[in-house]
Amino acid sequence: MEPLAAGQLDPAALAGRRVAVFGFGAQGRAHALNLRDSGVDVVVALRDASPRHADCAAEGMATLAPAAAARACDLAVMLVPDEAQPRLYQESLAPALRPGSGLLFAHGYNIHYRRLEPRADLDVVMVAPLGIGEQVRRQYQQGRGVPALLAVHQDASGAAAAVAGAYAAANGHARAAVFRSSFAAETETDLFAEQAVLCGGLGQLILAAFETLVEAGYPEEVAYFCCLHEVKLIADLVQGRGLAGMRRSISSTAAYGDATRGPRVVGTASREAMRELLAEIQDGRFAAELDAEMAQGAPTLAAWRRAAETHPIEAVGSRLRALMPWLEQG
Numbered sequence: 001m002e003p004l005a006a007g008q009l010d011p012a013a014l015a016g017r018r019v020a021v022f023g024f025g026a027q028g029r030a031h032a033l034n035l036r037d038s039g040v041d042v043v044v045a046l047r048d049a050s051p052r053h054a055d056c057a058a059e060g061m062a063t064l065a066p067a068a069a070a071r072a073c074d075l076a077v078m079l080v081p082d083e084a085q086p087r088l089y090q091e092s093l094a095p096a097l098r099p100g101s102g103l104l105f106a107h108g109y110n111i112h113y114r115r116l117e118p119r120a121d122l123d124v125v126m127v128a129p130l131g132i133g134e135q136v137r138r139q140y141q142q143g144r145g146v147p148a149l150l151a152v153h154q155d156a157s158g159a160a161a162a163v164a165g166a167y168a169a170a171n172g173h174a175r176a177a178v179f180r181s182s183f184a185a186e187t188e189t190d191l192f193a194e195q196a197v198l199c200g201g202l203g204q205l206i207l208a209a210f211e212t213l214v215e216a217g218y219p220e221e222v223a224y225f226c227c228l229h230e231v232k233l234i235a236d237l238v239q240g241r242g243l244a245g246m247r248r249s250i251s252s253t254a255a256y257g258d259a260t261r262g263p264r265v266v267g268t269a270s271r272e273a274m275r276e277l278l279a280e281i282q283d284g285r286f287a288a289e290l291d292a293e294m295a296q297g298a299p300t301l302a303a304w305r306r307a308a309e310t311h312p313i314e315a316v317g318s319r320l321r322a323l324m325p326w327l328e329q330g
Contacts, residue, residue: 003177004150004165011038013159013166020045020073022066022088024052026133027106028079031171032061034140038170045069045076045092070096075163077104083294086116097122100157104167107190108183111153113287123160124153127168127178128186136171145175151182191281196274205265206231210313220316228317 021032022045035042044056045066056063070076070093078085089103097103102123110116111124118124129136131146139146148168152160168178194200206228213223237246247255280286293300308314321327 001179003179004168006174008161009165009169009174009178010162011166011169013162014040014075014170017041017074017163018043018072019075019077019167020064020069021077021079022069022093023078023080024050024056024061025079025081027129027136028077028133029055029059030133030137030140031077031079031106033059033137034171035167036061037140038172040170043069043072066092067096071098073101074098075102075104075167077106077167078110079106082107082109085110089116089118094119102157102160102163104164105183108151108187109191109287111183112187113284115287115291118154120154121156123155123157123163125160125164125167126151126153126181126183126186127164127171127173128181128190129171129173139176140172143175145172147176148173148178149181149186150178151180151186153183188278188281191286192274192278195277195281202231207311207313214312220312221320224313224316224320228313229320 017040019035019040019042021028021035021042024032024044024046028044032042032044043062043064044052045068046052046056046063048065053063064072066088076093076097078088080088093103097119099121100123102125103118105111105124105126106128108126108128111118111126126149128149128151129146130148131139136146148171150161150164150168152164154160157163165178168174209227210220210223213227214220234246237249241249247258250258277286280289
């Protein structure tokens with residue numbers, strides 16, 4: 001899997017085109033500001049009642065109502081939450097986008113699972129940052145970029161890949177690396193990583209370790225530092241040096257514990273669970289389950305959030321982070 005060459009990431013393909021960014025959350029804000037700072041003609045599409053109008057005004061970003069933005073743009077960028085995209089497309093974009101214009105996604109979910117089926121006369125592409133919106137903006141401001149995946153689902157104009165490449169360059173991804181992918185591969189790997197490692201797996205591992213130490217009588221503060229705070233120290237080593245590089249950097253005691261105890265924590269049962277959840281992602285069961293959850297008003301998610309907010313680790317963390325205010329800046 002080789003990164004795309006510079007010639008495939010030529011910013012000139014966006015020259016003279018107006019880009020409308022739908023949404024101004026974490027990714028929307030980052031993309032809109034990066035595009036603007038790269039000289040792209042960009043407007044933010046917001047509902048009249050959106051609280052993000054004040055944020056856009058503070059950043060000097062022009063705004064339009066969704067339907068007006070769709071009529072005025074050459075490239076519509078879908079950066080509202082996944083669950084809001086199908087309705088937004090049907091109500092505001094499908095009737096208004098000009099033939100031959102483009103629809104760009106940062107995540108392949110709705111196209112892959114056919115929750116949203118664009119008109120055949122539109123270019124449909126994806127530029128998926130391999131990082132959160134906050135990092136997409138911060139890295140850009142520092143003259144760097146986060147890697148991204150690029151995919152083409154429909155090429156009605158014959159220039160879809162060039163426009164996506166130009167967008168990737170304007171958003172700072174060409175400063176790192178941009179890889180060709182597909183909507184299916186991006187969606188399935190992204191969901192799997194969130195569930196198995198980045199959010200689900202890591203969160204549960206931290207909580208289980210914290211609870212184990214506290215139940216054994218150790219101070220909450222020590223358990224917090226050992227099982228949560230220090231995760232970033234190891235994550236930085238892994239990101240910068242790889243797993244083997246991290247293991248060369250830790251003590252022999254830590255390395256022996258990694259080698260002999262790590263597989264007992266994440267062992268056969270965990271690997272089987274990973275295979276099962278990947279199968280649920282691949283065959284659409286997870287997406288169907290999520291649809292049902294959202295249709296009912298997301299009760300499972302609401303209960304999970306309430307439980308997470310009231311877990312003892314949050315009170316401990318709030319106290320300890322107050323001693324280190326610089327963490328909010330990092």
